[in-house]
Amino acid sequence: MKPHRILLIIFILLGELTATGQTDRGSKMETYINSLMSKMTLEEKIGQLNLPSVGFDITGPILSKDVEQKISKGLVGGLFNTYTPDAIRKLQDKAIKETRLKIPLLFGYDVIHGHKTIFPIPLGMASTWDLPLIEQAARAAAAEASADGLNWVFSPMVDIARDPRWGRVSEGAGEDTWLGSQVAKAMVRGYQNQDLSNPSSVMACVKHFALYGAAEAGRDYNIVDMSERKMQEYYLPPYKAAIDAGAGSVMSSFNEINGVPAAANKWLLTDLLRKKWGFTGMVATDYTAIMELMNHGLGDESKVAELAIKAGDDMDMVSEFYLNQLKKLVETKSLDVSYINQACKRVLEAKYKLGLFDDPYRGVSNERAAKEIMSADKLALSKEAALKSMVLLKNDHHILPLQSTSKIAFIGPMVKDQRDLIGNWSGAGDWRKAISLWDALQRQYPGNNFAYAKGASITDDTILLNKLNRFGAEILPDAQSPARLIEEAVRTAGKADLIVAFLGESCTMTGEASSRSEISIPESQKALLKALKTTGKPIILLLMNGRPLTLGWEDETVDAIIETWFGGTRSGEAIADVIFGKYNPSGKLTMTFPRTVGQIPIYYNAKNTGRPFNENEKFTSKYLDISNTPLYPFGYGLSYTTFDYSPISLNKTTINASDKLEATITITNNGKIDGEETAQLYVRDMVGTVTRPVKELKGFKKVYLKAGESKRLTFTLTAEDLKFYDIRMKYTNEPGAFKLFIGTNSNDVKEAEFNLAL
Ligand code: NOJ
Numbered sequence: 001m002k003p004h005r006i007l008l009i010i011f012i013l014l015g016e017l018t019a020t021g022q023t024d025r026g027s028k029m030e031t032y033i034n035s036l037m038s039k040m041t042l043e044e045k046i047g048q049l050n051l052p053s054v055g056f057d058i059t060g061p062i063l064s065k066d067v068e069q070k071i072s073k074g075l076v077g078g079l080f081n082t083y084t085p086d087a088i089r090k091l092q093d094k095a096i097k098e099t100r101l102k103i104p105l106l107f108g109y110d111v112i113h114g115h116k117t118i119f120p121i122p123l124g125m126a127s128t129w130d131l132p133l134i135e136q137a138a139r140a141a142a143a144e145a146s147a148d149g150l151n152w153v154f155s156p157m158v159d160i161a162r163d164p165r166w167g168r169v170s171e172g173a174g175e176d177t178w179l180g181s182q183v184a185k186a187m188v189r190g191y192q193n194q195d196l197s198n199p200s201s202v203m204a205c206v207k208h209f210a211l212y213g214a215a216e217a218g219r220d221y222n223i224v225d226m227s228e229r230k231m232q233e234y235y236l237p238p239y240k241a242a243i244d245a246g247a248g249s250v251m252s253s254f255n256e257i258n259g260v261p262a263a264a265n266k267w268l269l270t271d272l273l274r275k276k277w278g279f280t281g282m283v284a285t286d287y288t289a290i291m292e293l294m295n296h297g298l299g300d301e302s303k304v305a306e307l308a309i310k311a312g313d314d315m316d317m318v319s320e321f322y323l324n325q326l327k328k329l330v331e332t333k334s335l336d337v338s339y340i341n342q343a344c345k346r347v348l349e350a351k352y353k354l355g356l357f358d359d360p361y362r363g364v365s366n367e368r369a370a371k372e373i374m375s376a377d378k379l380a381l382s383k384e385a386a387l388k389s390m391v392l393l394k395n396d397h398h399i400l401p402l403q404s405t406s407k408i409a410f411i412g413p414m415v416k417d418q419r420d421l422i423g424n425w426s427g428a429g430d431w432r433k434a435i436s437l438w439d440a441l442q443r444q445y446p447g448n449n450f451a452y453a454k455g456a457s458i459t460d461d462t463i464l465l466n467k468l469n470r471f472g473a474e475i476l477p478d479a480q481s482p483a484r485l486i487e488e489a490v491r492t493a494g495k496a497d498l499i500v501a502f503l504g505e506s507c508t509m510t511g512e513a514s515s516r517s518e519i520s521i522p523e524s525q526k527a528l529l530k531a532l533k534t535t536g537k538p539i540i541l542l543l544m545n546g547r548p549l550t551l552g553w554e555d556e557t558v559d560a561i562i563e564t565w566f567g568g569t570r571s572g573e574a575i576a577d578v579i580f581g582k583y584n585p586s587g588k589l590t591m592t593f594p595r596t597v598g599q600i601p602i603y604y605n606a607k608n609t610g611r612p613f614n615e616n617e618k619f620t621s622k623y624l625d626i627s628n629t630p631l632y633p634f635g636y637g638l639s640y641t642t643f644d645y646s647p648i649s650l651n652k653t654t655i656n657a658s659d660k661l662e663a664t665i666t667i668t669n670n671g672k673i674d675g676e677e678t679a680q681l682y683v684r685d686m687v688g689t690v691t692r693p694v695k696e697l698k699g700f701k702k703v704y705l706k707a708g709e710s711k712r713l714t715f716t717l718t719a720e721d722l723k724f725y726d727i728r729m730k731y732t733n734e735p736g737a738f739k740l741f742i743g744t745n746s747n748d749v750k751e752a753e754f755n756l757a758l
Contacts, residue, residue: 032357033348037341039101042327045344048077048103049322051284051315054091071105072098075323077315077347078106078152083115083428085364088149092360104351104360108152108205108284111427112171113137115144117378117569118422118429121510121546122157122183124389124565126173127587127637129678129700131186137385138190140378141427142202147372148428149364151354152203154251156187158238159208162601164591165218167514170546170566171425172213174590175603175634177234178697181241188245196248197355199362200372206242208253208286210268211235215255218600219515224255229690232725234605240277248350249282252313254289261296263289264304269312282346284315291319301325306335314343374433379570386567386574391587392638393551393561399538400560401581401640402498407449409496410438411489411532412503412525413458414544419474420458420504423546423566424511433569437502437542440572445580451496454478455489456528458506468508475506482524486531493535500579501529501558502542507566510546519597520550533557542575548593552631563587581640586676586702588637588745592630599626604634604746605693635680635697635745641671641707645679648742648752656757657733661717663752665742669705676704679742681715682749686737689727695746715742722756733758 037045047070054067070076071094079091088107095105113119119137120127128134138156145153157171160180173183184206191204214235215222226235243250252269253262262268263285273279285308293304305325308316316322329335351357372378392400402408414420414437421434435443441450457477459465468475478485493499503525508514520526521543532539539558543549546566554561562585564575577583594602613628614620622628646666655661667677681699685692698721701713717740719733726732735758743749 029349029352033345033352036101036103036348037345040344042330042337042340044074044101045340046322046326047073047075048344048347049315049326049340050076050320051078051080051108051317052076052320053081053318054079068094071095074099074101074103076105078108080108080154080317082107083109083145083148083150085149085366085369088364089361096360103348104356106152106347106351106354106356107150108154109145109150109427110155110425111141111145111150111153111202112155112157112425113423113427114141114382114429114568115148115150115427116373116429117144117382118426118434119382119385120389120565120567120571121170121423122172123170123174123546123591124567125385126179126183126590127391127565128385128388129179129588129702130388131182133381133385133388134183135186135190136381138187139193140381142191142193143200143372144378146200146202146362147364147369150202151356151362152205152249153191154205154207155191156184156204156242157207158184158242159211159213160235160238161213161591162603163215163218164519164548164594165515165517165597165600166213166215167220167510167516167547168213168512169548169591170423170510173238175592176590176605176697177237179590180238184238184242185245188242188247192246192248196353197358199355199359203248203350203354204242205249205251205284206239206247207251208262209239209250209273210253210262211257212253212255220513221254224257226258228729229725232729243277243279247281248353249284250279252283252285252289254286254292256296261289261293261298263313264293264298264307264311266311274312282314282350283312285313285317285319288318290316290321302329305329309335309339309343314346382568383570383574386571387577387583389565389567389587390574390578390585391563391589391636392585392640393563393632393636394555394558395560395638395640397559398640400540400562400579402540402579404445404448404580407451407495407497409451409453409493409499410441410502411453411455411493411499412501412528413454413456414502414504414542415452415454417544420507420544420566421571422507422568424507424514426507429569435570435572437572437575440576444573444576451492453485453489453492455485455501455532456482456524457485458525459522460524461522468506475508482527486528489528490531490535493532493537496537498538498540499532499535500540500542501532502544503529504544505546507546517597518550519547521554529554529557540579548589548591550594550596550631552595555631563589581673584640584673584675585637586639586678588635588678589632590634592634593632595626595631598623599628599630602630605696607691608694633745633747636747637678637745639675639677641669641673641675643677643705643744644668644670645743645750648740648750650740650752650754653753654755654757655719657719659718661754662714663717663740663742664712664714665750666710666712667703667705668710669707672707674704674706676702677744678702679713680745681717682741682746683717683722684739684741685722685724685734686739688724688734688736690725692724695741697746719756719758
């Protein structure tokens with residue numbers, strides 16, 4: 001027999017064995033859970049649906065009382081907001097040793113960009129465009145979190161967002177559907193590591209289902225009103241991608257969708273998620289979301305509990321309405337017990353898949369935690385991620401990288417800041433373990449010529465400070481007056497050759513409940529920058545922030561700008577490496593930076609309209625006072641070198657349904673420094689039964705080029721990549737003309753044309 005036939009047979013056999021293995025495992029689970037459920041009382045089943053919070057929490061009051069007693073009575077299915085081997089063992093002991101049926105607990109936590117080793121915020125991670133790195137970071141977070149006793153993480157957040165006023169854009173991958181879907185899959189793979197029963201895997205929870213990122217006016221928790229076309233095309237695919245990647249759980253979101261809050265939305269949680277997409281895992285609500293259905297105006301405690309369970313929420317996070325209402329609803333015949341059975345079964349299945357019935361503690365120990373947590377490899381990965389996440393927004397006359405021997409004044413409230421480096425939702429991260437930029441500089445360049453002045457507080461706005469400090473954000477205004485701080489900074493800067501100003505947002509100005517109506521650098525810091533400008537010295541602006549900012553004035557004023565995000569535990573060292581050229585920046589924006597707030601929502605994959613933007617014609621789609629163009633487009637990011645793109649060559653100009661279109665381009669590093677480029681592929685469908693965006697990302701390739709080096713890159717497209725929802729809302733291809741673009745960002749591209757013939 002020919003070798004390739006033998007290989008094929010082995011392949012088929014392996015496939016069958018795996019499939020049989022899975023079915024066996026599936027039927028074993030079925031038998032186990034059916035038998036367990038046959039012994040459970042109604043109260044115990046309802047208990048499995050209860051997900052209270054223990055310990056601290058910043059997003060709301062802790063409502064769950066007497067948690068420990070409830071665990072002993074079998075009235076808790078899972079807990080969140082606690083970790084460490086000892087705490088987890090103690091709580092799991094209660095479930096295992098004190099309850100009648102010894103059903104283990106789930107332990108969840110908001111592990112968003114790392115557990116204890118903190119990576120850049122998700123928006124920064126996405127800016128790396130490095131999917132293997134994103135997967136590895138999630139893997140590292142899973143290893144740490146599971147060693148610390150957790151088995152469930154409330155991540156990835158895959159909400160597409162086009163409005164940077166929304167504070168939670170920092171928690172997602174940005175505005176693009178295709179890229180967001182790739183990131184979602186990578187994170188699920190990283191967390192779950194193909195096998196949930198592996199003690200170093202954790203169950204992912206895709207959130208916030210759904211469309212939370214489209215909250216009206218960028219105001220958190222606000223309503224969403226959206227056409228089905230927009231949902232299906234732009235907002236839903238990343239959730240679907242995460243589910244297809246095997247995510248074990250989903251979190252229903254706070255927002256309403258077209259009049260029906262997600263937590264009570266049967267169309268969303270049952271018809272779409274389960275029936276159409278085939279999701280078989282578990283759904284948990286967001287924090288007190290069932291209780292909030294009363295504020296939404298859907299009824300009293302009993303009614304909203306009924307709506308939520310009937311819609312498809314399996315676990316009730318914190319409200320405890322299931323615990324208090326479901327039994328009565330069954331007794332009064334308002335609820336069929338099958339809803340409770342079904343939800344309970346899904347929770348137990350999640351526990352089974354996690355291996356909790358075999359080992360409720362999943363081998364958790366202080367020794368394992370000590371080995372895993374903040375291990376050298378994880379810290380190194382965190383630095384790599386910080387390096388790759390930074391985006392060079394401007395670099396006039398190649399002022400960067402700097403010479404470490406220069407006389408440099410480091411000015412700004414972020415220079416010595418540790419707290420903000422690790423960002424919002426930094427899990428169990430300890431900011432004291434983060435090294436500030438200043439400390440990194442002292443360690444890496446002893447005997448340097450660097451001077452420091454704080455120059456400004458992050459903000460002097462006392463009303464804002466009160467709001468930010470309400471939950472212990474601890475942003476203290478400086479003891480010196482703003483004028484004195486600026487004076488000192490100008491004096492320090494005056495003695496230097498150049499200024500590195502490190503400005504931005506505090507981490508609490510982003511994230512949940514941190515929407516802003518103005519997204520500029522706070523006034524106190526703007527005043528500082530203005531004063532620094534009067535020195536006439538060159539200014540490098542480093543930014544620490546969690547959303548696109550409006551930077552029009554800064555872009556005109558300073559010589560160079562680097563977006564460093566909230567870069568995590570190793571961010572200070574990474575920034576120092578970028579400033580002095582030890583690393584050539586390669587990050588690219590995944591969210592458009594507007595010129596003004598008035599341009600929002602602004603995103604690259606917009607529609608052409610019937611009167612496309614033309615600055616010189618009155619009756620076109622534009623503003624009188626500002627251009628339509630963003631300050632920095634999606635996909636934008638410079639390097640210390642420059643990359644030249646050749647024209648695109650196509651292997652054919654017409655493809656059919658089964659063809660592969662190959663688009664080839666040669667990229668040359670025509671500068672003097674080695675560097676990495678992310679070449680992006682976009683398409684535009686020129687004619688359709690419905691309007692199509694002017695560009696849509698369909699792929700990218702990262703390429704490392706030495707100075708002077710060229711490489712050919714070939715992108716492959718198939719008809720599948722060109723599908724969309726047609727006039728009948730059918731996901732399909734339409735034949736006709738397409739444009740294909742390859743370039744360094746969504747705006748600066750080479751162009752070619754091809755046809756799809758069906
Ligand atoms: C509320 C947030 O919306 C969600 O992202 C988070 O997972 C839960 N609180 C639990 O902390």
